[in-house]
Amino acid sequence: MYPFQGRNLTLAILRFPGFTMSQFLKRFNSTYIRPLAVTGLLCAMMFGCGRDPEFAPNKLRIKVIETEIGQDLTATELGDVQQAVEEMFGSAEVPKLIEGVEAVSLDRLRQAAGRVYSDEQDVHFGLYRKHCIRCHGTAGDGRGPAARLLSPYPRDFRLGKFKFKSTPQGSKPTADDLARTLRMGIPGTSMPSFSLLRDSEIEALAEYVIYLSARGETERELLNQVSHTLDYSRGDRLIDFDLKTKKPADFDAQFDKLESVAKSNYAKWQVASPPSPKLPTAFPVGVVADVEDSASIDQLQKSVARGRQLFIGNLASCSKCHGEDGSGSTAPKDYDLWTKDWTVAANINPEDKAAIKPMLKAGALKPVPMRPRDLREGVCRGGGSPEDIYLRIVNGIEGTSMPAAALQPNVSEGLTTDQVWDLVNFVLNMPSVASEGKLVTANAESDQGAPQ
Amino acid sequence: MSRYDSAKTSVDDSNAYSKAVHLFAMVLTISVFPLIWVGGLVTTYGAGMAVPDWPGTYGWNMFLYPPSTWLYGGFDLMVEHGHRLLGSLSGVLAIGLLIAALLFEKRRWFKWWCLFVLLAVIAQGVLGGVRVRLDARTFAMIHGCTGQLFLAIATATAVMSSRWWIRARQALENSKNSKTSEVATLARTPATRTLARAATALLLFAYCQVVAGAQLRHVTGGTEPGSFMALVHIHLTLAAVVLIASLLVAALVVRPGRLLGGVRSPGLFILAFVFLQICLGLATWIVNYAVPWQELMPELARYTIQAKGYWESVIVTAHVATGALIVSMATVLCLRSWRSRAVASH
Numbered sequence: 001m002y003p004f005q006g007r008n009l010t011l012a013i014l015r016f017p018g019f020t021m022s023q024f025l026k027r028f029n030s031t032y033i034r035p036l037a038v039t040g041l042l043c044a045m046m047f048g049c050g051r052d053p054e055f056a057p058n059k060l061r062i063k064v065i066e067t068e069i070g071q072d073l074t075a076t077e078l079g080d081v082q083q084a085v086e087e088m089f090g091s092a093e094v095p096k097l098i099e100g101v102e103a104v105s106l107d108r109l110r111q112a113a114g115r116v117y118s119d120e121q122d123v124h125f126g127l128y129r130k131h132c133i134r135c136h137g138t139a140g141d142g143r144g145p146a147a148r149l150l151s152p153y154p155r156d157f158r159l160g161k162f163k164f165k166s167t168p169q170g171s172k173p174t175a176d177d178l179a180r181t182l183r184m185g186i187p188g189t190s191m192p193s194f195s196l197l198r199d200s201e202i203e204a205l206a207e208y209v210i211y212l213s214a215r216g217e218t219e220r221e222l223l224n225q226v227s228h229t230l231d232y233s234r235g236d237r238l239i240d241f242d243l244k245t246k247k248p249a250d251f252d253a254q255f256d257k258l259e260s261v262a263k264s265n266y267a268k269w270q271v272a273s274p275p276s277p278k279l280p281t282a283f284p285v286g287v288v289a290d291v292e293d294s295a296s297i298d299q300l301q302k303s304v305a306r307g308r309q310l311f312i313g314n315l316a317s318c319s320k321c322h323g324e325d326g327s328g329s330t331a332p333k334d335y336d337l338w339t340k341d342w343t344v345a346a347n348i349n350p351e352d353k354a355a356i357k358p359m360l361k362a363g364a365l366k367p368v369p370m371r372p373r374d375l376r377e378g379v380c381r382g383g384g385s386p387e388d389i390y391l392r393i394v395n396g397i398e399g400t401s402m403p404a405a406a407l408q409p410n411v412s413e414g415l416t417t418d419q420v421w422d423l424v425n426f427v428l429n430m431p432s433v434a435s436e437g438k439l440v441t442a443n444a445e446s447d448q449g450a451p452q
Numbered sequence: 453m454s455r456y457d458s459a460k461t462s463v464d465d466s467n468a469y470s471k472a473v474h475l476f477a478m479v480l481t482i483s484v485f486p487l488i489w490v491g492g493l494v495t496t497y498g499a500g501m502a503v504p505d506w507p508g509t510y511g512w513n514m515f516l517y518p519p520s521t522w523l524y525g526g527f528d529l530m531v532e533h534g535h536r537l538l539g540s541l542s543g544v545l546a547i548g549l550l551i552a553a554l555l556f557e558k559r560r561w562f563k564w565w566c567l568f569v570l571l572a573v574i575a576q577g578v579l580g581g582v583r584v585r586l587d588a589r590t591f592a593m594i595h596g597c598t599g600q601l602f603l604a605i606a607t608a609t610a611v612m613s614s615r616w617w618i619r620a621r622q623a624l625e626n627s628k629n630s631k632t633s634e635v636a637t638l639a640r641t642p643a644t645r646t647l648a649r650a651a652t653a654l655l656l657f658a659y660c661q662v663v664a665g666a667q668l669r670h671v672t673g674g675t676e677p678g679s680f681m682a683l684v685h686i687h688l689t690l691a692a693v694v695l696i697a698s699l700l701v702a703a704l705v706v707r708p709g710r711l712l713g714g715v716r717s718p719g720l721f722i723l724a725f726v727f728l729q730i731c732l733g734l735a736t737w738i739v740n741y742a743v744p745w746q747e748l749m750p751e752l753a754r755y756t757i758q759a760k761g762y763w764e765s766v767i768v769t770a771h772v773a774t775g776a777l778i779v780s781m782a783t784v785l786c787l788r789s790w791r792s793r794a795v796a797s798h
Contacts, residue, residue, distance in 0.1 A: 052589075052673040092673075115587060117501035120510055122526025129673065130498045131759060138673040145675035146741055149684060185756040190742035192757035365677070377753040 052115075052129055055092050055139045057082055058158060058219050063362035064346045065227045077226040080238040084222055087241075087255070088262045089215045092138050098259050103175075103214075103269040104207040111201075112208035127201055128208050131194065140212030142338065143363055150190045153365050156338050157209055158216020160265070161399045164382035166276070168395050169404055172213075172269045178206040186381045214265040221261050277390045280421045285386045287428050300425060307426025310419055316405060318423070326375035326430045336370040337399035343367060370400055375430045389424045467618075470556035473566075474613040476549035480569075481606040483542050484599075485776065490535045491599055492772035495669055496765045499528035500592055506581040509533055514540070539577055546570040549609070562612065569609055576602050593670035600662045600776050604655075607780040611787045616714050620795045644796070647704040647715065648789040654697040654722070655782035661690040662775045669772075691730060694778070698726040701785065715792070718785040725778045732771040739764040 057078065066072050090096030095109040116126035124130070135154040137143040142156030155162070164181055165173030173181075179202050185193030194202060222238060230236040239258060243251040279285055283299040291297050311326075312319040323330040335343065335350050342364050343350040350356060350367035360366065373380070382388055382397070396404035405423075406414035415423075494500055503509050509517040514536055522533050546569050553566035576598055583591035611617055664687045671680060705719030737744070739761075743752045758764055 115501070116498055117504060117587075118499070118526055118528050119504075120521065120525060120529065122529065124528070133673040134671050143677060144673065145671040145677055145680035148677040148681050149744070150741060151744075185758075187756040188742075188753040190740075190757065192759035194759045196758065196760050374753070379754045 052092065052133065053138055055086075055089075055215075056141075058139075058141070058216070058223065059362045060141075060342055060359065060364050061220055061223055063359060064342050065223055067346060067348075067358075069227055073223075073227060074232060077232055077238075080240075081219065081222045081226055083241055084239050084255075084258050085215065085219050088218065088259060089211070095211065097211075098262055100263060101266045103266045104210050108204040108207045109211055112204040112211075124201060127197075127205050131197075131205070135190065140209065140216060141363070143365065146190075148365060151368060152189055152336075152370075153338070153368070154191070156216075157213040158220065159338060159341060159399075160213045160217045160268070161337055163397050163399055164392075165395075165398070166274055166391055167271050168274075169398050171271050174271050174273045175203075175206055175210070175269070176273060178209055179203065180383075182206060184383060188377070188379050188381055210266070210269050214262060214269070217265045218262045221265075222258065277387050277394070278417075279386070280418050282418060283421075283425075285421050285425055285428075300429075303422045303425040304429045306419070307422035307424070310415070310423055311426055315413070316415060316419075316423060321372045321401065322375055326427075328372035328374045331372045331401075333369050334401050335367055339367045339370075372402065375427055376432055378430065378432055380427075386421075386424050386428065389427050390420055393420055393423055468558040468562075469615050469618040470552070470558075470613070472552040472556050473549065473562075474610065474615070476545060476552045477606070477610040477613045480542060480545040480549055481603070481610045481780070483538070483545055484603045484606050485773070485780075487535070487538045487542055488599055488603060488776045489769060489773050490531060490538055491596065492769040493531050493765065494535050495592065495596065495772075496768050497528055497531060497760065499532045500583065501587060502526065502528035502532040503536070503584070506584040509536070536580075539573075539580065543570075543573045543577060546573040557613075565609065565612070569605060572602055572605055589670050589672050593666050596666045596670070596772075597663050600659070600779055603776050603780050604659070604783045607783040608787055611784055616788070617791060620791055624795050643704065643707075644789070644793055647701065648786070648793050650697060650701050650704060651715075651719075651782060651786040651789045654694065654701055655779065655786045657690060657694050657697055658775070658778045658782050661687065661694055662779060664690055665772070665775060687733075691733060695726055695730065698723045698778075705785075714788045715785055718781050718788070722778060722781045722785065725774055725781060729771065729774045729778060732767060732774055735767045736771045739767055 062073060062078065088096065088098050093114050095106070095113045097104065097106045097109060111123075111125055112127045114126050114129070116130045118124045133144055134146050135142075135144040135150065136157065137147065137154075140157035142154045144154060147154050160172065162173045162177075162181075164186070165171075165177040167173060167177070181191075182197075182202050182205055183193060183195045185191050185195075194205070197205075226232065226238050230238060237254075239254045240251070243254070283303045284291060284296045285303075286300065288297060288300050288304065291300055310316045310318075311322070312324050319330070321331040322328050339350060342348070342359055343356065348355045348359065356364065356367065378384075380389055380392065382392055392402070393405050394407060396402050405420065407420070408414045408416050505511065507514055509522075512518075514533075517533060521529075523530060546566075550563075550566045550570050553563045557563050557566070576595070579591060579595040579598060582588075583595050616623075664683060667683050668680070668687060701719050702723040705716045738755070739757060742757055743749055743755060
């Protein structure tokens, strides 16, 4: 009675458990359960008791560098970098903080790092593992277990680039920006809102993101140093840990240099919050349907109409990517910074399957083209308030092709701030997917809800 | 030695029914269900290490731990300690079951079975303790899987101590004497065997599905994205397999005049639970990882996951609990269909 001989699968399935009830009972009455338990325990040991692993080296970056320089990095080179990074940042279990860093505090890092537990006073520890690791990964590499199945992929913090912030391109987000992202989540993506956590927990997590990011950037820089500036074959060393006991003074000198790299990566995070954008005086900003008095509605609709002209015009040329209807279908195919970092930047075509294969093996996630937002959905991931959208237009979205708009007076042909607000009004009043084609223009008043 | 002594003659235990034993078995089974809920909540909230020691609670004897701190301290502490207390309740009930069995049960093998049930509760508690003492997620996962297995064991106890089980033979005899003597022949037909086998397959698949689900719930930072994806695919495939098996089972049980009765409602309940479970599964994915196909569902693009939200936690935990219900119902169906067959062909 062999299950799979010439039978279809269903039959095979039905035949498989072909033992009788009394056999079943007998087996349970015997010592059937013991071997089962032993097997379970063995399995548990094989899985390493389910412990979370330590920070792994940035294998992808190493692979990119090796491809660039055409040779493998030696074990000494890699070992020096790993040891130096660990000396400065500690481990996933026990974080360390070098002296003189103000962007983060060790107490908060300790609360966010390490194993998950809470105490009798209901203080929670291991926050990062508890809340973030399944997407963002242990080292914040954006390669948590679930990463492959998500779109967009979870952020890789190690590049130190973030999308949604009040600061211009190239600057880090403020700590408040990070906390805000955590509280609000990112709608339309798998990044959850953590608004139910306590303020102290949000702060600890935000600082841990800063820590992982500084750690990642430092690791990248040190890898660059060993591969490009230092010549190990001529006896150069990034740092020699043997000197620690033999020649402490030399060691300290070497280590200070590395520490200054880490320190400057932390220091980038000390950004002042820019003043929040000022609303225009000439006309209101908002959603037409929300406005009550007819004079304001009229002004608002005129602004929306101007915004539409700008949107499709050459000055702002938003429609180049977002399409005239805001659907985003006209955008040229492009990849985000986190993909370009190991493809285009390393002279690899993200569509060349053979070329990316070794990179995927080293931990890269399959390149997925970035899409401009479908503005008809009426969802802005960085927040839906007029000020948020203003900031997105003025600063662009770092890491994506969404550019920072050219503004007057810096660029003489650029947009005025009022024009940016016109664009904001247009984006806010973009016809939804549901009401396809009904554009809000000054002379289409009847399409809009009249004031009650 | 009486003729009740071996499992083989168990078909002949027509006067072995004991109300006390069955009552304990039923209450035990029912007590395990909330236990699985609360255990599920422990995982959903990541509260497994809200109490650092075991078997004590913050140095207290577990049963003496002051309720004021337990109930008005943190939520995680409440859930974890509550889970332990509920677990000990099941332990007490299992002791009661064993005592009742020693006093009133006539089938000797069943007394042994009740001892096994008690040992299984203890083992389950110890596994939970190991999970805490070693702070190891893998043991949390195993503890979750064996918890569901224990529900199946408790359910089996309830079924095997029931009047239905014990009087099955009598019922068959009666029906033979009455006009509906076709029951006896029916129970011997290949269709009956098909049902028994289908129910067993369903039980096994449903349990494998529980194990796959537990793996997904207990991921650690060490799980490779590729393994996680494979697990998701396995979980989806098994969902389809369980659905097909439950459709088949449902089709088999609704045919008129089947067996001795007692299979129809479990069969239909399973199908209903499987449908519910598939919906809960999709919802679980969405509240954990968001809508996978935003392009196709622009209305859902607005959705932001609320981490540790109330409804989110209810959905995820209900997915676990419904899995347990399916396993439990499949156990009922499986045992009853085999019993019918055994009785008929005896």
